[in-house]
Amino acid sequence: MELWFTERHTPYVKFSINVDRQLYCGQSDFQRIDVFDSKEFGRILTLDGYIMLTEKDEFIYHEMITHVPMAVHPCVRRVLVIGGGDGGTVRELVKYNTIEHIDLIEIDELVVKVCKKYLPQTACRLDDPRVHIHYEDGLKYTRRHENEYDLILVDSTDPFGPGEDLFTKEFYGNCYKALKEDGIMVNQHESPFYENDAEAMQRAHKRIAQSFPISRVYQAHIPTYASGHWLFGFASKKYHPIRDFNSAAWNVLCIPTKYYNTKLHVGAFALPTYVEDILKAVE
């Protein structure tokens, strides 16, 4: 038997993965959740039919959303993660002893339950005593917080469906307010390649650049996301991602990584000319 999961990256491009079996299929109040097992990618989590992560390449996304800001901010104690119910971002964060408190705001409790059961590779550290999970809407949560976090990681789905609010000007303004005076926000920033993704990326960048004094974009190779070329937004009140980056300080921590390293940290901010052009048009 052949069983293929297919995702449309655009109406004209399909990416298909041969799966051994479907391990889980459920419908929450917010979205459809599926887990598959596959030879090439190990376990795969999809939400509303879109790949959120695979065991083979999730390390790239989770390392890059976490370690880039952690290597810039000199002392992160309190972190807010919006989304990220799979636990991959938390797994990277708890590698830092300086972090005292992590609030994880996941709108969909079922995502956490399913990941704890089927994706221990990412969910393995959600029970760390520093981690506090709140099942509520990320936009609403940020309205009530002020001058509280050193770092906010927006580990959201795409800007349609449950993740839509996390790409609005109001949300970025709330994050600015919820950060301390030297706080950093990093968000998953979509892809520059296919037209619709690039438009979403440009819209997000415009709103973030209007909300934060420092707003830079960095890139990673994520094979199971559309086009494989994925971006992150680095928004900051005080620290510059390169000028305030202390590679020696990060390297002495000896944090194990498979993608991130301090040379790549700098390289990731060197974007192709066509991407720079899209960003500059709204800066």
Place this chain on the structure above:
Amino acid sequence: MELWFTERHTPYVKFSINVDRQLYCGQSDFQRIDVFDSKEFGRILTLDGYIMLTEKDEFIYHEMITHVPMAVHPCVRRVLVIGGGDGGTVRELVKYNTIEHIDLIEIDELVVKVCKKYLPQTACRLDDPRVHIHYEDGLKYTRRHENEYDLILVDSTDPFGPGEDLFTKEFYGNCYKALKEDGIMVNQHESPFYENDAEAMQRAHKRIAQSFPISRVYQAHIPTYASGHWLFGFASKKYHPIRDFNSAAWNVLCIPTKYYNTKLHVGAFALPTYVEDILKAVE
């Protein structure tokens, strides 16, 4: 009607592009050649069913194979291109006035004919008077040349089928010999992500590192190649790709590019840790 071109990136991963129509289909002595037209990628050239280029993203590959070495070597006059019958690499090379002579060694005359007819975007500069096309085997050609070229670009297919010889130790040794004392060779170096590609990449790197005193690898985002994460090998007798790189000198040339820029030049050599590990294992 729906018409889909599908390429297997591995036995378990398929990448499919909706095509409007097939513009050409032919069989040469070496391979099957097809040209398609598509909404998402414009025209597409495939050889034996593998995507060689699409009009939408070919600029990334052709700029990165060409401009990285051109920005390092202080004065390139004679260039050898092995493969590259589509003309994209030549199109980038002829932007440099210093280049006096380009030998293009393409084993398959039909590829050039088809590209001249259906892919003017890449083949447009094959008639430049500095370009000399030789329809012969690249390995055999390099056996007869010594101390002749400033730059060799190995713009080959994958290490199976007609391109197989261009990944051998003998071929890299021939290239070393065909280069002048400060010559540079750049080759398409496969991908680090899927297992078979990564093995081919590691084998190539081992052979190149044994043949050249300086051997570094750099990366680009090429969405229509397997995993989107593609590598190039920079092999050199004298010049280091970063230490001998003169960004100011390149920028005054005002060469128009959409992907390459001098900041990205440096960034492209900053590889993920897992890729560095694969390379170091054979250095």
